Amino acid sequence: MxxxxxxxxxxxxxxxxxxxxxxxxxxTASANTMNRLYLESMGAAVDRLEAERDEIAGVVVTSGKKxxxxxxxxxxxxxxxPEDAADVFAMVEEVKxxxxxxxxxxxxxxxxxxxxxxxxxxxxxLACHRRIVVDDPKIQLGLPEVTLGLLPGGGGVTRTVRMLxxxxxxxxxxxxxxxxxxxxxxxxxxxDALVASPDELLPAxxxxxxxxxxxxxxxxxxxxxxxxxxxxxTPSTPKLAAFLxxxxxxxxxxxxxxxYPAPKxxxxxxxxxxxxxxxxxxxxxxxxxTSLITGxxxxxxxxxxxxxxxxxxxxxxxPQGFETFRxxxxxxxxxxxMGAGIAYxxxxxxxxxxxxxxSTENAEKGKGYSEKILGKxxxxxxxxxxxxxxxxxxxxxxxxxADLAGCDLVIEAVFEDPALKAKVYAEVxxxxxxxxxxxxxxxxxxxxxxxxxxxxxxDFVGLHFFSPVDKMPxxxxxxxxxxxxxxxxxxxxxxxxxxxxxxxVNDSRGFYTSRVIGxxxxxxxxxxxxxxxxxxxxxxxxxxxxxxxxxxxxxxxxLELMAKIRKATADALAADGRELPAHAADAVxxxxxxxxxxxxxxxxxxxxxxxxxKRLGLWKGLADTFPVAxxxxxxxxxxxxxxxxxxxxxxxxARCFEEGVIDSAAAANIGSIMxxxxxxxxxxxxxFIQGYPGGPAGFVARARELxxxxxxxxxxxxxxxxLAESGGRFPA
Ligand code: NAI
Numbered sequence: 001m002x003x004x005x006x007x008x009x010x011x012x013x014x015x016x017x018x019x020x021x022x023x024x025x026x027x028t029a030s031a032n033t034m035n036r037l038y039l040e041s042m043g044a045a046v047d048r049l050e051a052e053r054d055e056i057a058g059v060v061v062t063s064g065k066k067x068x069x070x071x072x073x074x075x076x077x078x079x080x081x082p083e084d085a086a087d088v089f090a091m092v093e094e095v096k097x098x099x100x101x102x103x104x105x106x107x108x109x110x111x112x113x114x115x116x117x118x119x120x121x122x123x124x125x126l127a128c129h130r131r132i133v134v135d136d137p138k139i140q141l142g143l144p145e146v147t148l149g150l151l152p153g154g155g156g157v158t159r160t161v162r163m164l165x166x167x168x169x170x171x172x173x174x175x176x177x178x179x180x181x182x183x184x185x186x187x188x189x190x191x192d193a194l195v196a197s198p199d200e201l202l203p204a205x206x207x208x209x210x211x212x213x214x215x216x217x218x219x220x221x222x223x224x225x226x227x228x229x230x231x232x233x234t235p236s237t238p239k240l241a242a243f244l245x246x247x248x249x250x251x252x253x254x255x256x257x258x259x260y261p262a263p264k265x266x267x268x269x270x271x272x273x274x275x276x277x278x279x280x281x282x283x284x285x286x287x288x289x290t291s292l293i294t295g296x297x298x299x300x301x302x303x304x305x306x307x308x309x310x311x312x313x314x315x316x317x318x319p320q321g322f323e324t325f326r327x328x329x330x331x332x333x334x335x336x337x338m339g340a341g342i343a344y345x346x347x348x349x350x351x352x353x354x355x356x357x358x359s360t361e362n363a364e365k366g367k368g369y370s371e372k373i374l375g376k377x378x379x380x381x382x383x384x385x386x387x388x389x390x391x392x393x394x395x396x397x398x399x400x401x402a403d404l405a406g407c408d409l410v411i412e413a414v415f416e417d418p419a420l421k422a423k424v425y426a427e428v429x430x431x432x433x434x435x436x437x438x439x440x441x442x443x444x445x446x447x448x449x450x451x452x453x454x455x456x457x458x459d460f461v462g463l464h465f466f467s468p469v470d471k472m473p474x475x476x477x478x479x480x481x482x483x484x485x486x487x488x489x490x491x492x493x494x495x496x497x498x499x500x501x502x503x504x505v506n507d508s509r510g511f512y513t514s515r516v517i518g519x520x521x522x523x524x525x526x527x528x529x530x531x532x533x534x535x536x537x538x539x540x541x542x543x544x545x546x547x548x549x550x551x552x553x554x555x556x557x558x559l560e561l562m563a564k565i566r567k568a569t570a571d572a573l574a575a576d577g578r579e580l581p582a583h584a585a586d587a588v589x590x591x592x593x594x595x596x597x598x599x600x601x602x603x604x605x606x607x608x609x610x611x612x613x614k615r616l617g618l619w620k621g622l623a624d625t626f627p628v629a630x631x632x633x634x635x636x637x638x639x640x641x642x643x644x645x646x647x648x649x650x651x652x653x654a655r656c657f658e659e660g661v662i663d664s665a666a667a668a669n670i671g672s673i674m675x676x677x678x679x680x681x682x683x684x685x686x687x688f689i690q691g692y693p694g695g696p697a698g699f700v701a702r703a704r705e706l707x708x709x710x711x712x713x714x715x716x717x718x719x720x721x722x723l724a725e726s727g728g729r730f731p732a
Pocket of ligand 1 (some may be wrong): 271332333335336337338356357358362412413414415416417420424441442443444463465466467
């Protein structure tokens with residue numbers, strides 16, 4: 001392949017009025033990123049602008065791609081370790097020096113934003129004197145670096161603080177990294193003007209330059225004008241001095257004590273930078289960014305939230321070679337909690353749904369759930385009344401099997417009873433389309449067994465939704481022994497059609513997610529039996545990064561259900577002549593069930609609840625039932641408690657790889673984070689092992705330590721030991 005040395009990612013075109021249009025358009029990739037070619041091209045463009053300065057009226061920066069600019073080069077970042085800090089710092093400074101020269105050219109520079117500008121893309125636009133954006137709600141603007149364990153280090157922190165003031169920059173833009181529509185970004189003050197269509201963009205940008213060509217001020221950023229002050233004041237002005245010190249504490253509380261380095265670094269960058277001049281602030285920003293890029297947390301988060309998610313969305317788990325399946329009419333069987341939620345998710349995505357329960361009355365109740373959610377969306381102004389009505393009209397409630405005629409997708413969510421499910425399949429398969437995809441939302445029953453009651457087991461698959469269905473983004477697809485590749489491909493298409501993220505796993509008791517989350521809950525209960533204070537157990541989990549503590553989660557999942565599952569597992573093993581090993585959690589489960597406190601459903605568990613199911617506080621009787629050990633806790637105890645949670649789930653994940661339940665690190669990472677709350681900061685259960693200090697070998701060593709102290713359940717399985725010894729990785 002021939003490659004010209006003249007390649008550029010920044011086209012330079014000057015018109016008759018002396019306006020230069022810089023078009024960002026990397027010929028080597030489908031999106032613009034801050035790679036080497038960009039750096040060289042932008043460097044050359046700025047050199048030329050400075051050389052031709054006197055002949056220039058102004059500059060427009062726009063993009064030749066659908067996305068304005070995608071941002072930093074994440075492929076490069078994940079390879080940078082602490083030893084590369086000097087190189088990383090130099091590269092960050094180079095990117096910023098170019099933008100700084102552009103904003104100090106002395107000529108008006110306008111960003112004409114024709115597509116999504118997130119992260120580095122928005123940072124380029126922020127270095128311009130004016131931002132004009134096409135008012136298309138599909139365009140996203142924002143600085144979401146924090147969600148990848150990074151900070152906007154291309155000038156994003158330094159400039160937003162100077163544009164919006166410290167507290168607005170931190171709260172509205174930097175700490176949570178929201179993606180905004182153009183109109184929202186304008187409201188926040190990040191955008192100066194909107195145009196209705198892409199055709200109006202360049203004329204509007206050039207028009208502004210023409211109108212301001214004699215106004216010297218238009219070519220100077222506010223922070224480069226004499227006497228400039230950060231809006232709202234600096235940390236030393238009394239108003240901010242009074243409330244800024246509370247920021248770190250609030251942040252800690254929001255993160256529930258979990259150790260996310262990026263928000264802390266953003267806070268420090270903003271506060272330290274607000275007290276010094278622009279260029280010093282910019283260097284402080286580069287230093288903090290360098291420490292985040294070269295650290296482990298950003299690698300974990302980039303792996304999961306960028307590479308893994310992108311791969312899965314692009315179809316990495318979908319068998320190839322099958323046409324895309326777009327269901328038209330969905331039969332949802334069972335209008336209980338899950339069926340009602342599934343019906344809503346389908347209707348919301350434009351599918352017609354027939355919602356069937358034992359009676360029309362029951363089915364109508366299930367439809368009422370959608371009505372409630374849609375009503376809320378309308379009253380909050382998130383949806384028009386007409387659009388809500390349209391969604392609701394797509395759901396037809398019924399008590400009659402015959403109404404399912406012609407459905408090309410069946411999702412069953414009746415009671416968790418294999419005999420009932422078998423009966424329902426036998427009836428439904430003769431009514432729906434002859435090639436309809438047959439799915440069960442069972443949470444515990446092996447798919448291969450259920451498939452025995454349909455005539456077309458190859459078309460039968462598990463489609464495991466999570467509760468509450470409207471909020472939970474993940475669906476676990478379970479391949480039974482007889483499920484065909486075509487069926488898996490169709491199931492992936494269904495999940496994507498209803499705008500959820502699929503993972504694909506092989507059949508096993510508890511599949512992947514339920515099996516792993518079970519070990520987390522049991523570990524917390526075992527701690528209780530050992531005499532660890534319940535508050536310490538909950539804090540250990542949340543400070544490790546889990547969204548809720550174990551005891552709270554146990555109340556949600558319900559101990560009676562867990563006991564039932566454990567018994568079914570024991571019975572299945574017994575039929576094989578094997579025995580389920582005893583677990584320290586068993587006695588706690590029995591005691592709580594006997595005390596009439598299985599969980600929130602019954603209004604009583606480890607916590608007390610009011611009549612509406614609202615959680616009040618820990619059950620006062622816990623102290624007598626599970627006395628706290630008479631020993632002052634040591635610092636290492638907390639470290640061990642956190643590690644026990646993280647390791648027990650990671651070790652179970654490794655077992656799932658060993659048994660072939662899961663065969664993709666991306667599926668394990670995304671499944672564990674999005675399905676069962678494994679801490680996002682680890683990058684997921686597979687990434688936790690691979691990114692552990694010393695890699696899998698380091699993980700194995702620590703797991704063995706935990707096994708020696710707390711029991712064999714922590715012993716790394718042979719598959720993982722082999723992986724560690726051979727220096728291998730999980731399949732991607
Ligand atoms: P539920 O008890 O709320 O709803 C079951 C519904 O099925 C009831 O409305 C019942 O009237 C209906 N039903 C019973 N026989 C029927 C028949 N012959 N035809 C049509 N409808 C019939 O149960 P839930 O929680 O919605 O669970 C349903 C399924 O989803 C179960 O297999 C469960 O294991 C699974 N699941 C539950 C999760 C949860 O968090 N609750 C999570 C994931 C899966």
